[in-house]
Amino acid sequence: MAGQDGSQTLAAAAEPLFEIRETPAGFLGAFARVPIARGTLVLDDPPLFTLDAPLQAYLFQRAQSGSGGGPTPVEGEEEEEEPPKTLEEFLDKAIRTMLSWKTDEQRKEFWDLANTRPELPPAYGIFATNAVQTTGETGGMFLLLSRFNSSCRPTLSRPAWNPSTNSTRLYALRDISPGEELTWTYLNVTFEFEGVEARKAEMLRVFEFECCCEACDDERLSAEERAASEKRLLRLRRLKERIGWTEEGRAAEQTSGRTEVLREMVELSRQEGLWETADRLEKAIEQA
Template identity: 25%
Template sequence: ARMLYEVRVAANKGLGLFAKLPIPRGTRILAEKPLVALRSGQRPSDILGYAKKLDEKSREQLLGLSWHPGSGIKRLGRWSEALGWAVRNRRTKAIDATMKAASSSAAYELALFPVIARINHSCLPNAQANYHPLHRTFNVHATRDIPAGEEVSINYLPEVGQLQGQRVAKLEEGYGFTCNCPACDLSTNAGKEGEQSRKETRDSMKETRADMPARERQEWLREREIEALNLMLDMYRREDIVGREVASIYYHLARLQSSGDAFDDALTNARVGLRLEEDCLGADHPEYLVAL
């Protein structure tokens, strides 16, 4: 069986993960167990002990994540320092997978997923990574149809609706790179339009009516929120932003609509949310199944 992806040089971004075959939306691209994992109470420097016990291939993989030059065990020592530093500063992509694992499983405090660490960021990603606490694997699913040769990307930021300036600042501070994805490139019309609709969506949520009677106001607020959520979801549809965070917005909208007795709309939106979530937990590619 052929692999669905390969790791190779991505222009200006170091290494990246690329689709080798067409990958339909909803397909699992890979599932990865941590290469090394530290439990609660262990320190980043304890990684050194684990690394010494790894087989040669895994150790090379681990060393490959370092930006520190050097060789052999000396390089390992530096690597563990680098990890300690990175954990404090949240500098590397590897650390992002680490943090996600830590927050979704009590078993691991720190865990390193070396292939997933190679996936670059986009504010308009075509994949999503989710930690599966029972299998203790990180799973990456295609959230859009990905043609062969396209780079696989995930969103490093937890929220999807931030303005370009906020996203760029967070990515620079947290990961040390400047995002130049299509949403962050404000020199294009698509970039400008996306940014404009983000601003409008945010502004539409600011308005309040403190002067209204309480009951009327509650109703009014619900309608306003429904309007704002619809605006936001229109924007995500235009930019093809999907994934579980967007699914949760559809669920929230469905709840608001059902509390306002708009049951048909609520059902429609709940189904859209479910469909988006299925894409992030979904099916396996035939080539992937053969490889298992």
């Protein structure tokens, strides 16, 4: 797909790190083209535009109350269109305005993105399907990041907004082989659930899709692997409860056996493919 490979993102790399192509599930995703070492900056993507939700809600309210949603139009440039009746229509219009400032190619790439929210006005539907938080309640629309799928065993870190480069970044959590899918976890709490079904239900509730990643899809996971995964997740959850992560729990951090519990959690996280969790737990051991 034109303009949708890693060469755009990391111009310094000798070869593009990834390509965008169809996944076995039939939608698009990002795949490693070359071996990628753990810790590599895989994506550094500036937003096409951002949308500040509270500001937009405020402007919509102002427009509704008749105090105007923007500057007073000059003679001959009054709005001819019907004013938006709902916040969704208002946001859709704001997005279309921002798109009008972009190039034809950028607009095309935006309109080609996935839209799993057909109940919404179309530009806002694309935004709702793909946007990722930058800071506070601001959502960023990223043309490349939007092609990266979710996995409950992600190969990449969660998007980190970098205010100095005005871009969001993804790093490799482990060594990645050519052909492997590059994913991050849309849900940040992969072992907070009473098993895989509860996690899938939460994905459906929050993101409105049935997760078919390698950790969730029964077609990609044997019954034994699934049972082992369930067992690990449950054990992780129990151990986490035992040592506690609240301020209260921290007070009890030095209780005997805590380091052993953390070590067991690191091992279980690695076996489960939760590399970021394993790293965080290792840091906690170092700091103890």
